[in-house]
Amino acid sequence: MQKILTPNNKQGLLVVIAGPTASGKTSLAVQLARHYRTEIISADSRQFFKEIPLGTAAPTEMEMQGIPHHFVGHLSIHEGYNVSKFELDVLQLLEDKFKTHEVMIMVGGSGLYIDAVCNGIDLLPDPDPEMRNKLNDTFIKEGVMGLANWLRELDPEYYEVVDRSNRMRLMRGIEVCLQTGKPFTEQRLKTKRKRPFEILKVGVEWPRDLLVDRIHQRTDQMLALGWLDEAKRVYPNRQLNALNTVGYKELFAFLDGDWSLDMAIEKIKTNTRRYAKRQMTWLRRDMDVHWVDGTDAGPALQDLIQLVEGVR
C-alpha cells in the first residue's frame, strides 16, 4: 500500500485487535489486512511455537489468505522467549513496516504482550534459569511463606503490595532484587512510554453463552484435525514452559493413563472457558478499548473500518 498521509507526525497507525479465544479475531484481522493491503503481527504467546499450531489454533495458510503474518510459528518450543523480547522485536519490525505501510495490524489474546507493545515494559533482567531452580527449591521446601519472608528482607515495599500467595510474583520479585542488587520497587516504575505511532485498540465481544458454544465446537474441531497426534509428538518435552498450555496438560494426562479421553476433552473445554474469562477480565479494565460485536462478521468488519477511518 502506498503511504498517503502520516497522522500527527506519527509513523503510522497500529490497529490492535484483542478479544477472548474463539472470538473470531484472526478472521477479522485478515479481512482488515486485506482491506488496507497490509500485514499482521500476532500477539499470542503460544502461537509463537512452530511445533504446536493445531492446539493453539494458529492461523493456517488458508486462513491467512496470503497476508504476511509475523510472530506465528517463528520459534521452537525449546527456545526461551519473553514479553520484553517480544516488545523489542515488534517495535523493530514496526519501524521498518511503517516506512511502506500506513496501517499495521496486531491481533492476539495475550494481554501482557499487547500492553508491552502499546505502553512498554520496564527494563529488567531476563530470568536466570539457575536462579529459578533455586527459587523453586525454596518454594518446595518452605512454600509461599518461605518466598514471602525472603522477599520481605530484600524489598519490604514490594512485599506490602505483592500478592503474597502467588509464588510467581514472589519469585520474580526476589529474582530481580538478587540479579540487580537493588530492590524491585526501584525498578518497577510502570511508566507508560510514548510510541512513535498511533494506536487504536479494538476488543471483540460476544455474549457469554454463544462464545461458550464456539469454544466447545472449536475444541472438537481441533481434535478432529489431529490435535492428539500433535500432542503425542511433543509429549516427550512436556516439561517445557511452552507446553504448560490449555489442552496439552489435559492430553498429557490422557497419555499418562490418568484420564479417559472424554475426561480430558471435558477438562480442555472447561479450562478454555476459564482462559477466555481471564482474557475478558484483563481487557475490560483497559479504557482505551473500543468494543465491536463479534457475533456477525459483516458488521464487525464495518465497525472496525469505521473506527480506523475515524483515526486516520
Added chain:
RNA sequence: GGUACCAUAGCUCAGUAGGUAGAGCAAUGGACUGAAAAUCCAUGUGUCCCUGGUUCGAUCCCGGGUGGUACCA
C-alpha cells in the same frame, strides 16, 4: 403388575435427634511488568419432587401421588 430403595444447588452427593440447609465440581467477579493459554484471590448459587395429615412449626415423621433405579413376576 408386586416389593425394596431413592428424589436436596447447574452436576455428584452430605445433612437436619422437627426450628427453611452444606461440601466437591461447575459457574461468577477480580488481580496480574519477563512462566501470562501461566499464576493467584474472592463469592454465591435452593418452591429441600407434588399433595394431604400430625405439630406452635415439616425438607425431615405418617398417608396418597408422580418420576427414577434394582429385584421378583
